[in-house]
Amino acid sequence: MSEQEFGFETQAIRTHLDRTQYQEHSTPLYLSSSFVFEDAEDMRASFTEEKVRNIYSRFSNPNTTEFVDKVCAMEGAEAGYAFATGMAAIYSSFAALLDSGDHIVSAGSVFGSTHALFMTYFPKWKIETSYFDINKPETVESFIKPNSKILYVETPTNPGVDVIDLELLGGIAKKHNLILIVDNCFATPYIQQPIKYGAHIVVHSATKLMDGQGRVLGGVAVGDADLIRKIYLFSRNTGPAMSPFNAWVLSKSLETLAVRVDRHCENALKVAEFLESHPNVNSVKYPFLKSHPKYEIAKKQMLLGGNIIAFEIKGGIDAGRQFLDKIKLCSLSANIGDVKTIVTHPASTTHSKLSVDEKLAVGITEGLVRVSVGLENVKDVIADLDQALSK
Numbered sequence: 001m002s003e004q005e006f007g008f009e010t011q012a013i014r015t016h017l018d019r020t021q022y023q024e025h026s027t028p029l030y031l032s033s034s035f036v037f038e039d040a041e042d043m044r045a046s047f048t049e050e051k052v053r054n055i056y057s058r059f060s061n062p063n064t065t066e067f068v069d070k071v072c073a074m075e076g077a078e079a080g081y082a083f084a085t086g087m088a089a090i091y092s093s094f095a096a097l098l099d100s101g102d103h104i105v106s107a108g109s110v111f112g113s114t115h116a117l118f119m120t121y122f123p124k125w126k127i128e129t130s131y132f133d134i135n136k137p138e139t140v141e142s143f144i145k146p147n148s149k150i151l152y153v154e155t156p157t158n159p160g161v162d163v164i165d166l167e168l169l170g171g172i173a174k175k176h177n178l179i180l181i182v183d184n185c186f187a188t189p190y191i192q193q194p195i196k197y198g199a200h201i202v203v204h205s206a207t208k209l210m211d212g213q214g215r216v217l218g219g220v221a222v223g224d225a226d227l228i229r230k231i232y233l234f235s236r237n238t239g240p241a242m243s244p245f246n247a248w249v250l251s252k253s254l255e256t257l258a259v260r261v262d263r264h265c266e267n268a269l270k271v272a273e274f275l276e277s278h279p280n281v282n283s284v285k286y287p288f289l290k291s292h293p294k295y296e297i298a299k300k301q302m303l304l305g306g307n308i309i310a311f312e313i314k315g316g317i318d319a320g321r322q323f324l325d326k327i328k329l330c331s332l333s334a335n336i337g338d339v340k341t342i343v344t345h346p347a348s349t350t351h352s353k354l355s356v357d358e359k360l361a362v363g364i365t366e367g368l369v370r371v372s373v374g375l376e377n378v379k380d381v382i383a384d385l386d387q388a389l390s391k
Contacts, residue, residue: 008074008190009258011070011073011074012070012257013255015069015070015073016251026252027062027063027248029063029244029245029248030062030063030248031244031245032057032061032244033056033057034055034056034057035055035056057241057243058236058239059241062244063244063245063247063251064241064244064247066247067206067218067220067242067250067251067254068080068081068220070254071204071220071222072222074189074193075184075189075193075195075202075223076193076196077222077223077224077228078223078224078225079222079224079225080220080221080222081221081231081232081235082206082219082220082241082242082247083219083220083221083240083241083242084218084240084241084243085205085207085217085219086185086203086204086205086208086217086218087114088219088240089203089204089205089219089220089240090113090114090183090203090219091117092221092231092234092235092238092240093181093203093221093231094150094181095238096230096234097149097150097179097201097227097230098122098127098149099149100127101127101147102127102128102148102149103127103128103129103130103145103148104127104128104129104148104150105129105130105140105143105144105148105150105151106118106129106130106131106151107132107134107152107153107154107164108134108361108362109134109154109157109158109160109162109363110152110154110158111154111183130143130145131143131361134153134157134162135162135293135294137168140169141172144172144176144178148178149178149179150178150180151169151176151178151179151181152180152181152183153180153181153182153183154185155182155183155184155186155187155192156287156306156308157363158186158308158370159344159346160285160310160362160363160364160368161186161286161287161309161310161370162285162294162363163292163297163298164297165294165297165300166182166192166194166197166198166301167197167198167300169198170197170198170199173198174198179201179227180200180201181200181201181202181203182194183203184204185203185208185337186208186308186336187306188204188209188210188257188261189204190257190258191261191265191302191304191306192301192302192303195223200223200224200227201221201222201227201228201231202222202223203219203220203221204219204220204221205218205219206219206250207219207337208335208336209257209260209261209264209307210250210253210254210257210337211249211250211253211337212256212260212337213253213338213339214335214338214339214340216245216246216250217246218242218246218247218250219242220242260339260375261304261307263375264306264373264374265304265305265306267374267375267376267381268305268306268307268309268371268373269286269289269305270382271309271371271373271382272284272286272309273289274382274386275309275311278386280313280314280389280390281312281313282312282313282367283311284309284310285309285310285311286306286309286310287305288302288304288305289305307336307337307372307373307374308370308371308373309370309373310363310368310369311369312367312368313367313368313369313389314367316366316367317348317366319367320347320348320366320367320368323345323369323388324343324388327384327385327388328384328387328388329380330342330371330381330385332344336372338372338374339375339376340376341371341372341373341381341384342371342372343370343371343385344369344372345368345369345370346359346364346368347364
């Protein structure tokens with residue numbers, strides 16, 4: 001049976017390094033900064049890349065190789081590189097592929113640190129970004145300029161849980177010769193594979209559902225081999241590599257990704273249905289609720305709805321703060337994708353420095369609450385949310 005015929009779960013579990021002479025069943029941890037050579041010729045051939053082998057863990061390490069190989073198998077990608085964080089993956093991908101004077105076309109609904117790259121740092125190198133409304137995909141082409149090089153999107157988005165048609169974006173990228181980069185963090189490769197729809201590069205914060213237990217930081221970029229080669233060379237010289245220990249942890253985590261995400265999504269749908277019926281909630285956004293404006297698109301390109309819910313609490317920013325203060329079981333944290341359910345009020349925390357208009361432009365209302373649904377008994381999660389909303 002060929003590797004391509006294996007199911008997702010089998011690839012996640014059975015993609016591993018060759019066993020050493022000790023015939024271990026579980027891949028060992030390679031805590032080594034560097035690797036030795038047989039002789040001068042072996043060293044020369046290794047540095048000229050006539051040989052594919054480990055030289056220095058900033059370049060590659062057996063543990064990071066195994067982790068990347070698993071993500072490539074899951075995403076249907078040709079190659080990849082593992083980073084210390086998700087933001088390192090995003091920054092390095094852009095920095096490696098862009099030149100001064102280039103232009104990015106991006107959905108306006110992006111993670112706050114990504115927004116800072118686009119608006120604060122990239123302009124220093126004369127790289128401009130134009131934002132389109134993710135809920136108006138018909139406008140995307142109007143933002144494309146002669147110097148546009150990258151089309152960028154998150155789907156579902158953070159924190160508004162908006163969804164955009166990846167097949168549509170893939171067609172636009174092909175028509176205009178753009179590099180389509182998709183942040184697939186909220187969905188994971190178990191739920192969604194953007195490369196099937198025309199994405200050239202897929203990035204993840206492995207810190208989230210890939211790890212799933214809030215233990216380590218990590219990021220990864222996978223996709224077209226020629227583009228990944230440029231990202232690798234940039235990263236090899238600038239040093240944002242993932243540590244071998246984190247790669248070892250994450251590779252183990254991927255073995256249970258499917259079973260964990262199944263339960264996350266099962267719980268999240270029940271929580272979303274509860275919230276939709278609560279009298280103190282104005283609206284709920286969850287991709288697999290029929291009330292989601294892009295429900296049909298979500299069903300087309302996603303296996304499940306994910307574990308993130310955005311809901312609008314009645315009473316605005318004060319009600320949002322009071323809701324957080326009443327939470328007992330769930331955690332108040334900035335992370336997502338943990339086994340523990342986490343609630344966040346973006347308007348008073350992560351996005352508090354934005355003006356009201358800036359918040360609304362990216363789908364953040366004063367009463368918006370983001371819930372990362374965990375793996376607790378869902379009845380307990382619902383009970384905690386209910387008591388906090390009712391008070």
